[in-house]
Amino acid sequence: MSGAASTGTGEVWVVIGASSSVGRAFAMEAAKAGADIVLAARDLEDIEASAADITVRTGQRAEAVHWDATAFDDHDAFVADVWRFAGTRRLNVFFAAGTMRNQDEAIADFSIARQIVEVNYLAFVSVATRLEPGLRAQKGGKVVVLGSVAGDRGRRLNFVYGSAKAGLHAFLGGWRSRLQPDGVTVLTVKPGFLDTAMTWGQPGLFLVATPQGAAKACLKAANKGRNEIYYPAFWRLIMLIIKSIPEVLFKRLSI
């Protein structure tokens, strides 16, 4: 990262988990709307390609920064880099990092379970707390975070991942309230099934939505200052039903 302060006048979005197809699509949508972009993930080669793509297609500035979710000690430097890129412009945050692994493997091997909890939940806590002073000081900005319908209720087949997302949702609920007086909005996005690398080849999926559609919905909801959306929207209803199943029954379901 060059670290040179930008002289641009528009807004800035930092997209964390930018090598996810949803993150990449969101970065492009935000750039089309006139923002400059910081792309963050581990796969630097990949996000450098996406940064170039943004610049060629939209003319906006875009930079790729290496970010490892679990290298918590590096997150201060990362956040400082992001603020340097933003300069005096308003910073907004899109968080798409996440990982889903086989549940049985996660239970057999704690290091996998730990990875799931750290990437989906703790990494956000780490970045959010370090970003907070700057976000509050700028008296505004949007934060958009990808949670999951899996966080709405722990299911037999996916509760390690689900519990990390549930933790994320709870954190966001409180943080939203804390940042509200400073004009910073926080949007919790709960996607159903998205057609991404995470779900490619997974059995049992239905009504899979495109990453582009999800990205557009996120930007639209963020611009409206929404607090929580399901995407696609019908998942709100599905989850309402799933949440209403009594526990005595639910524990017998192998879903």
Add this chain to the structure above:
Amino acid sequence: MKWKDVALTGWGRTSTARTQAARAERRGEIETAFNEPGGEGLIAYGAGRSYGDVALNDGGRTMLTGRLDRMLAFDETTGLLVCEPGVTFKDLAETFLHRGFVAPVSPGTAFATMGGALANDVHGKNHWSAGSFGSHVEWFDLALPSGEVRRVSPEGDAELFDATVGGLGLTGIVTRLALRLTKVTSSNVVVREARAPNLSALMERLVETHGRDTYSVAWIDALASGPSLGRGVVEAANHALSGFERAKPKRAKRLPVDLPGVVLNPASIGLFNALYYRRIPADGRERTVDFPTFLYPLDALGDWNRMYGKRGFFQFQCVLPYEEAEAGLRKLLEVIGEARSASFLAVLKSLGEAGRGMLSFPRPGFTLALDFPRKSGTAELMARLERIVLDHGGRIYLAKDAALSAQGFRMMYPELPRFRAVLDRVDPDRRMGSDLSRRLGIRSDA
């Protein structure tokens, strides 16, 4: 790599395949795929806009490259674009048309990808002046079946370059390419349309456009016969002198269901063709349209291939050398007319210099393309047409093909031995393969 069992079809929906497919979202994944064992070989699949089985691999593996669609660098002074293979002609129009640059060569659909355009060395309505796609590619990065990624240019390895341009995806998977875009004076084109009452008049009018107009194409009423045989409308177009507008991302209308086969019958098609012809005043007409509308008339109806019903359709496209063209086209149109199975409109274009690829389709001559709904007797008809093409020294376009015989293929593509020699060098273990390569015995005589 994660492999998923999927069913893929060619655009004509007559060729289908069950295959293990991976979808690359990052370039590195392509190398990984080659380093994994298994499968009946591998083939890349771009946007699936080829009509037959060139991108299909039944029982084998497929690498979907559509999501590798980033533009990596663009130089406004030279027009050189470096991009990933999944970038489409639609992406190019939306990004560059209002900035004064267009694809140097474009097929009749904007949904095709750069990888697909390279592998079929596609041609457009400007072939006479611009040649085919491969002549505008400066270099490409090719993931070889060994897993090694190599930058290939005509200066560096001309044999591998010429085997990959028009090489049907069989030399490996292209992961990046550098394409020279063309600078134009306007995002609009001025189109002149004129009727031609019969085949010789039509051919003459097309030849008249050479050196005069940037783009030309003719639509033939394939059901007209007798003295009207080969009647049609010639469109010639040039960029307007000024004015740049953004390409509007149009939402294609969708066909909600497969149309029952009976909707398209000789009577309804004959009526449509006659109307299409008469819509042009006898003394011609001129209009200004935006470039994508001119290039991609069929894209307005998203999945028009479903019009032919569940059984699908074949497309037949051949090129006949200029000397033989009139006699050959006459024979083709007569046989097609007798069979009463042609659809809507046939397209006639004139081609210039041959493509540089060993299996490139374009060569100087007239190229005729038309659709045949699949029904009983279609296979025999296609075989008769193949015979006529051979008798007149022509060749059939593999991007459109699902019916050509291995023997016919060998006669039409005399550079096959050179192509095989390159494959023996870069893919000795035969890790690449497609339904088409097996059907036509590309690796070894079937």
